[in-house]
Amino acid sequence: MAGSYCRVETRGRILIVTITRPDVMNALHRPANLELEAVFDGFARDPDLWVAIITGAGDRAFCAGNDLKYQAAGNDTTMPPTGFGGLTARFDLMKPVIAAVNGIALGGGFEIALACDLIVAARGANFGLPEPHVGLAATAGGLLRLAQQIPTKKAAEIILTARRVPAAEGEALGFVNALADTPAETLPAALALADRLLAGSPMAVRAAKELMLRAQDGDDLATLYARQRTYPAVRALYDSADRVEGPRAFAEKRKPVWTGR
The missing domain is CATH 1.10.12 (Lyase 2-enoyl-coa Hydratase; Chain  A, domain 2)
Incomplete structure (x- = not known):
């Protein structure tokens, strides 16, 4: 099923959500956030779906974060109650969600990945919270979750300098679970991980x-x-x-x- 800003498919018990705004590096604006919120609302309610995977269209970007051009044009950028991507403030979802990071995950894109339970990343992917460079702060959970998930001094350096973190470094730091050799192999690797989750109750x-x-x-x-x-x-x-x-x-x-x- 294709929405305006994402594509949704099911494979058995697995829901696959693909952000489809490759022309803006899969950055999200309010309409896309609302669409993703509705998708994950449906996932949470559906007793037949047990694991979700979120990824990005194309081989360049998982999600480049907030659509700054949309924001700069004076449009409404209010977040839905469940947060950026319909995930970052969704604290009551006990079904596991996997991020298949096929390219850059910056700002809100990194925050979506950090809000997932597991992250599979292409070796060429990188992560970052560049908000200080545009006069913003990563208040969709990135500052909080990164500081929880990796050593404090490492988190401080990444956050305060806004540098990009290669996927291999993310694995070494512990916020990336597994690496895929290419963007095209990221989703299959995430599906294999989902199958391992499905082996348990x-x-x-x-x-x-x-x-x-x-x-x-x-x-x-x-x-x-x-x-x-x-x-x-x-x-x-x-x-x-x-x-x-x-x-x-x-x-x-x-x-x-x-x-x-």
């Missing part, structure tokens, strides 16, 4: 993601440990058919048939 994956995110909230370990089963995704796992199916399949020496329910 989607209910268990969501519970694991929620607990991992809760661990970043700052509560002490004893408090988090005591509250584990009170969180929504964890409660859903323990009430699910998947929780019964997993041990049964193990005992019967067969692959489990997950239902996500």
Whole structure:
């Protein structure tokens, strides 16, 4: 299915979202952000979709961030409630999302990638938060997430100097999970990673993601440990058919048939 600013397709349990504004390096303006918000709203609601991948059209850019020409023309640039790309402020999505970074990921594009759970990047891709050079700040989560995900001094250098980070360095720093040799190989690599996620119960994956995110909230370990089963995704796992199916399949020496329910 093609929208005005993105293309959406499904492969089994996987949703693939491709930003289709290659003429502006897949930069996003308000209409594109609203369209992506609607797409990820649908993904969150659909019980048959378990993993999402977001990528960019072409081989030059994943997303070059905010469409500055659109902004400079005086257009409305209000962010949707779920943030840039419909993802950066979406804090209640426990389904995993993979960024397939096929080219540059700058500003809001880097912020989208950082908001995803996993990042696969082409070796020629690079990342950066160039906002200081245009009198802005990366307030769609980039400053917060990068400082969480890599060592503080490294984050400070990247943020304050606004330099670009090659994909291989991103892997060394820990915010890139895997490298693909070419832009064309990025999506297949992301799909292979998604297949690995699908080998587990989607209910268990969501519970694991929620607990991992809760661990970043700052509560002490004893408090988090005591509250584990009170969180929504964890409660859903323990009430699910998947929780019964997993041990049964193990005992019967067969692959489990997950239902996500």
